[in-house]
Amino acid sequence: MANLTLEDIAKKAGVSRSTVSRVVNGHENISDGVRQRVLKVIKETGYRPNSAARTLASQRSQMIGLVLPHSVSLLFTDPYFPQLLKGISQACNQYDYTLAFFLVSSKKEEEKILKRMPNKGLLDGVLVQSGHHGDQGIIGHMIDAKIPQVVLGRPFRSDNVSYIDIDNIRAAYYAVSHLVRLGYQRIATITGPLESTAGLDRLEGYTKVIEERGNGLHQDLVIESDFTELGGYYAMEKLLQKHPDAVFVASDTMAMGAIRAIKEHNLKIPEDIAIIGFDDLPMRTFTDVELTTVRQPVIEMGRKSVELLLDLIENGTQPPRHMILDAKLVVRATCGSIKNARS
Amino acid sequence: MANLTLEDIAKKAGVSRSTVSRVVNGHENISDGVRQRVLKVIKETGYRPNSAARTLASQRSQMIGLVLPHSVSLLFTDPYFPQLLKGISQACNQYDYTLAFFLVSSKKEEEKILKRMPNKGLLDGVLVQSGHHGDQGIIGHMIDAKIPQVVLGRPFRSDNVSYIDIDNIRAAYYAVSHLVRLGYQRIATITGPLESTAGLDRLEGYTKVIEERGNGLHQDLVIESDFTELGGYYAMEKLLQKHPDAVFVASDTMAMGAIRAIKEHNLKIPEDIAIIGFDDLPMRTFTDVELTTVRQPVIEMGRKSVELLLDLIENGTQPPRHMILDAKLVVRATCGSIKNARS
DNA sequence: AATGGTTTTGGGAGCGCTCTCATAATCATA
DNA sequence: TATGATTATGAGAGCGCTCCCAAAACCATT
Numbered sequence: 064m065a066n067l068t069l070e071d072i073a074k075k076a077g078v079s080r081s082t083v084s085r086v087v088n089g090h091e092n093i094s095d096g097v098r099q100r101v102l103k104v105i106k107e108t109g110y111r112p113n114s115a116a117r118t119l120a121s122q123r124s125q126m127i128g129l130v131l132p133h134s135v136s137l138l139f140t141d142p143y144f145p146q147l148l149k150g151i152s153q154a155c156n157q158y159d160y161t162l163a164f165f166l167v168s169s170k171k172e173e174e175k176i177l178k179r180m181p182n183k184g185l186l187d188g189v190l191v192q193s194g195h196h197g198d199q200g201i202i203g204h205m206i207d208a209k210i211p212q213v214v215l216g217r218p219f220r221s222d223n224v225s226y227i228d229i230d231n232i233r234a235a236y237y238a239v240s241h242l243v244r245l246g247y248q249r250i251a252t253i254t255g256p257l258e259s260t261a262g263l264d265r266l267e268g269y270t271k272v273i274e275e276r277g278n279g280l281h282q283d284l285v286i287e288s289d290f291t292e293l294g295g296y297y298a299m300e301k302l303l304q305k306h307p308d309a310v311f312v313a314s315d316t317m318a319m320g321a322i323r324a325i326k327e328h329n330l331k332i333p334e335d336i337a338i339i340g341f342d343d344l345p346m347r348t349f350t351d352v353e354l355t356t357v358r359q360p361v362i363e364m365g366r367k368s369v370e371l372l373l374d375l376i377e378n379g380t381q382p383p384r385h386m387i388l389d390a391k392l393v394v395r396a397t398c399g400s401i402k403n404a405r406s
Numbered sequence: 407m408a409n410l411t412l413e414d415i416a417k418k419a420g421v422s423r424s425t426v427s428r429v430v431n432g433h434e435n436i437s438d439g440v441r442q443r444v445l446k447v448i449k450e451t452g453y454r455p456n457s458a459a460r461t462l463a464s465q466r467s468q469m470i471g472l473v474l475p476h477s478v479s480l481l482f483t484d485p486y487f488p489q490l491l492k493g494i495s496q497a498c499n500q501y502d503y504t505l506a507f508f509l510v511s512s513k514k515e516e517e518k519i520l521k522r523m524p525n526k527g528l529l530d531g532v533l534v535q536s537g538h539h540g541d542q543g544i545i546g547h548m549i550d551a552k553i554p555q556v557v558l559g560r561p562f563r564s565d566n567v568s569y570i571d572i573d574n575i576r577a578a579y580y581a582v583s584h585l586v587r588l589g590y591q592r593i594a595t596i597t598g599p600l601e602s603t604a605g606l607d608r609l610e611g612y613t614k615v616i617e618e619r620g621n622g623l624h625q626d627l628v629i630e631s632d633f634t635e636l637g638g639y640y641a642m643e644k645l646l647q648k649h650p651d652a653v654f655v656a657s658d659t660m661a662m663g664a665i666r667a668i669k670e671h672n673l674k675i676p677e678d679i680a681i682i683g684f685d686d687l688p689m690r691t692f693t694d695v696e697l698t699t700v701r702q703p704v705i706e707m708g709r710k711s712v713e714l715l716l717d718l719i720e721n722g723t724q725p726p727r728h729m730i731l732d733a734k735l736v737v738r739a740t741c742g743s744i745k746n747a748r749s
Numbered sequence: 750a751a752t753g754g755t756t757t758t759g760g761g762a763g764c765g766c767t768c769t770c771a772t773a774a775t776c777a778t779a
Numbered sequence: 780t781a782t783g784a785t786t787a788t789g790a791g792a793g794c795g796c797t798c799c800c801a802a803a804a805c806c807a808t809t
Contacts, residue, residue, distance in 0.1 A: 066526055068765055079789045084767065092786060115467065115527030116765035118458035119794045126506070140488045140688055149482060152509035156518055161528070163469070164507040166495035175499055183409055184458030184795085185504070345483055411795055422759045427797065435756060459795035462764045527765085 067110045076104045087112060118184050126161040127372060128186045130176070134195040136168045138290055141316055142344045143361060147215070150365020151190065158373055160187075167201075177201065181208035188372045193218045193226070194259040211375040213368050217260045217385075225375060225383040227368045231261055234357045234390040235268025235311065238339045241392060242309045243276055245399060247337060251284035251307035253298040253317055262287075265313040265341065281305075288317055295320025303328055309337035309398070315344045315356055322352060322397075333399030343393055353396035360388050410453045419447045430455060461527050469504040470715060471529045473519070477538035477602075479511045481633055484659055485687045486704060490558070493708020494533065501716055503530075510544075520544065524551035531715045536561045536569070537602040554718040556711050560603045560728075568718060568726040570711045574604055577700045577733040578611025578654065581682045584735055585652045586619055588742060590680060594627035594650035596641040596660055605630075608656040608684060624648075631660055638663025646671055652680040652741070658687045658699055665695060665740075676742030686736055696739035703731050 069087075073080045078097060085093050086101040104110075118124045129151060131139065138144075155162045163186060167173045180186060181204070188211035191201055196219055205212040206223065214226035242250050252269045255262030266285070273280045283305050288294035295317030302310065303324065312318040318340035325336055332338055343358035371386055412430075416423045421440060428436050429444040447453075461467045472494060474482065481487075498505045506529060510516045523529060524547070531554035534544055539562060548555040549566065557569035585593050595612045598605025609628070616623045626648050631637035638660030645653065646667065655661040661683035668679055675681055686701035714729055 066765095069767095070765080080766085081768085081790080082788060085788090088767085092788090094787060097787080111525045113462070113527040113765050114525040115458050115461035116794090117527075117767075119456070119462050119796085120765075120767040122767095122794075124458065129507075136492075139492060140485050142483050142485075145483045145487060148507070149479075149509060149511065152507065153511055153515075156508075156511075156515045159518070159522065161522070162507045164472075164491070164495065164505045166492060168492065168496055168499075172496075172499045175502070179502065179504070182454045182457040184456040184461075409795095413795080423796085424759060424798085425757085428758090431797085435758090437757060440757085456795050459764090460797075462766085463795075463797040465764075465797095 067108050068113070072101065072104050072108065072110050075108070076101045122184075124161075124184055124187050125159060126163055126186055127155070127369070127376075128163040128165055128180060128189040130165045130180075130189055130191045130201060131167060132192065132195070132198045132201055133167045133170060133173055134197045135192050136166055139166065141290070143342060146344070146361040147192075147365045150362035151369055152365075153362075154366040154369035158369070160369070160373070173201070177204050181205075181210060186210065188212060188376045190215060190368055190372060192216065194261045195256070196258045211372060213372040213375065215364065215368055217264075219260060221383075221385065223383055225371060225385065227364055227371060227386040227388065228260075229359055229364075229388050229390040231264030231390075232268040232271070234341070234392075235265040235313075236271050237268075238341070238357050238392055239269045239272040239311050241394070242311065242337060242339060242398065243272060245309075245337070247309035248278075249281075249284065249305070249307045250309045250311065251286070251302050251305065252311045253295055253302065253313060253321060254285065254287045255290050255313040255317075257287055259290075262290075262313060265311075269311055288313075290314050290317060292316050292320040292323075296324045299324035303330075307336060309333075309339075311339050311341075313341050315340040315342040315354060318354060318356070319352070322354075332397050337399045338397040339392075340397075355395045355398035356393055357390050358393050359390050364388055410451050411456070415444065415447050415451065415453050418451070419444045465527075467504075467527055467530050468502060469506055469529055470498070470712070470719075471506040471508055471523060471532040473508045473523075473532055473534045473544060474510060475535065475538070475541045475544055476510045476513060476516055477540045478535055479509055481659075482509065484633070486685060489687070489704040490535075490708045493705035494712055495708075496705075497709040497712035501712070503712070503716070516544070520547050524548075524553060529553065531555060531719045533558060533711055533715060535559065537604045538599070539601045554715060556715040556718065558707065558711055560607075562603060564726075564728065566726055568714060568728065570707055570714060570729040570731065571603075572702055572707075572731050572733040574607030574733075575611040575614070577735075578608040578656075578684070579614050580611075581684070581700050581735055582612045582615040582654050584737070585654065585680060585682060585741065586615060588652075588680070590652035591621075592624075592627065592648070592650045593652045593654065594629070594645050594648065595654045596638055596645065596656060596664060597628065597630045598633050598656040598660075600630055602633075605633075605656060608654075612654055631656075633657050633660060635659050635663040635666075639667045642667035646673075650679060652676075652682075654682050654684075656684050658683040658685040658697060661697055661699070662695070665697075675740050680742045681740040682735075683740075698738045698741035699736055700733050701736045702733050707731055 069080045069083050073083045083101055086098050152162060165176050167176060189205055190213050192215045194216035199219060202214060202218055202224060214224055217226050217228045218224060254266045257263055270280060284307055286298040286302055288298040299321035312321050318338055325332060330336055340354045340356035343356045367386060412423045412426050416426045426444055429441050495505060508519050510519060532548055533556050535558045537559035542562060545557060545561055545567060557567055560569050560571045561567060597609045600606055613623060627650055629641040629645055631641040642664035655664050661681055668675055673679055683697045683699035686699045
């Protein structure tokens with residue numbers, strides 16, 4: 064009963080190995096009688112095909128990798144990742160692919176992983192979380208190794224690579240416009256790290272609105288931070304000295320830190336300072352803040368990235384494709400209402 | 407340059423396939439000259455061994471699976487999982503194993519995954535997150551398929567399975583004892599789901615302390631919940647009617663909910679109600695609460711579980727092993743001090 | 750120089766599957 | 780019933796590696 068092979072099943076069913084293979088893989092042109100007989104033997108014996116042999120013969124592993132580079136491993140406790148993983152997992156399960164997970168927590172690990180990954184017969188393709196300068200190494204490595212690849216988040220050099228992302232510039236533009244529309248005058252921003260495209264683009268959206276408004280862009284209302292709660296806290300501490308009446312914070316996690324700083328100064332949200340975040344993570348799981356924020360469709364992004372990658376695997380790498388998903392502003396309590404802003 | 411095989415390298419280096427294989431796998435008894443020559447060719451050509459062929463020939467995939475069953479997929483946004491994943495990943499990287507990730511988000515997915523996983527040549531072993539009744543199916547499946555397995559968290563039937571966990575009874579006992587020592591009189595508890603061993607054991611630790619104290623166990627100070635923030639919130643809402651002066655909450659996430667409820671009633675922590683949580687998750691990333699809690703060594707648990715599994719894979723499954731790690735009480739602000747409790 | 754022991758190398762037989770090609774069975778049509 | 784077209788099945792050649800066994804090369808003895 065231990066480890067049956069196709070050949071064993073074939074013998075028991077009185078057919079050839081090829082025929083059993085056809086049944087297992089659901090090919091056509093099998094007479095019904097034979098199929099039933101083979102299926103019966105398979106069920107009785109509990110036969111499971113050997114994945115490695117399959118991979119070797121077919122040159123397809125039915126497995127894709129997800130790489131979270133060093134630059135994001137620090138942020139890994141952010142609820143963004145469980146969501147992403149959920150979307151990716153669901154798609155993998157749906158399409159019968161196995162997901163190999165690579166969390167790179169140090170430069171040393173990166174080397175090891177990069178050595179192991181391009182092995183033929185291991186992965187059919189990879190998803191790489193990106194957005195940071197430091198990730199170009201991994202992305203380039205995959206290109207060199209000719210492994211089909213989809214990058215999550217626009218990478219810095221995107222001309223020869225497929226990626227999926229939202230339009231961060233537009234989303235930020237829309238969020239900040241909302242603050243303008245509500246009548247806020249001194250609108251500040253806490254940005255993500257500016258070695259990330261997300262950080263850069265969200266700042267660009269902000270800048271665009273402020274410049275269009277025509278009152279001029281105050282550099283001291285712009286503070287770069289790092290997508291962490293603590294970073295948001297310190298950035299807000301500094302910002303409070305400049306007395307903004309609204310802040311566009313480039314991530315929900317940083318927004319939590321900013322809110323903590325504001326509360327410590329006994330200021331009220333949104334009465335004294337309005338806040339808009341970015342991500343729409345399930346923060347309410349941990350806090351009671353009704354954060355106005357930009358919703359990133361994280362789970363959907365995970366799903367779509369898998370679908371895009373599988374398409375790339377099936378149909379060759381043709382010109383790289385760029386998939387931009389919609390983000391939308393979710394208005395809750397922290398941005399205040401028009402009435403409030405005017406009073 | 408495309409896909410070189412051992413044979414190609416052998417030809418280029420003027421040796422046999424076997425010799426190249428020996429060099430690649432770091433075997434001994436290779437003359438230095440030959441080794442250098444082969445290594446040089448490998449470097450020049452960028453040769454990478456074919457994983458599938460290796461697996462097929464050696465009957466080892468160097469890959470382990472991590473299964474998060476349906477019962478935990480709902481809790482997956484809990485920061486517990488990123489931490490666990492981090493520990494597991496690090497160990498996998500260290501020992502040159504690849505991690506296959508299976509998040510089961512529905513019964514239907516479970517079937518598919520269980521069909522795929524026991525394939526020979528896919529996984530050398532699996533880690534199964536557990537603690538719930540519902541997971542016995544998956545655990546049993548692995549036993550039947552004779553796949554080496556380590557369960558994360560004591561499963562309900564643990565006699566024929568290896569697992570790793572902390573001593574939840576002792577940890578809870580210790581935490582509640584601390585509250586007693588501080589002088590609290592009406593100590594309540596919000597439990598985890600009682601179809602989980604963790605929920606059950608933490609309640610048992612609580613019960614033991616209360617009974618030993620001799621004032622009797624008040625059933626209305628015990629409320630079962632579900633490890634979510636919202637669950638903690640509602641449980642606390644109910645509990646507040648019974649006027650406890652301290653609450654042992656069986657998870658940090660629930661504690662956050664409980665704290666939210668307490669604040670809404672304008673009660674002070676710890677002056678009016680003391681709180682002890684469980685997990686020591688990086689909650690301070692999201693809130694400013696200085697939560698007294700029981701630290702689970704989650705990352706270490708991840709690491710150790712991999713080591714245990716690899717040991718099982720190497721040395722056969724012998725009698726199942728049970729590894730119990732230490733948890734310890736981390737005293738912060740929410741449990742109050744002796745002074746405070748007496749005043 | 751012959752003997753026996755130790756390293757180092759090569760050859761071959763799989764591992765269990767897929768996939769093409771050839772053959773056999775079946776069917777429809779004249 | 781013979782003919783060709785169609786469908787169902789089998790045989791064989793790999794996929795690229797590991798690992799055992801035998802042969803060759805090397806080494807130190809006597």
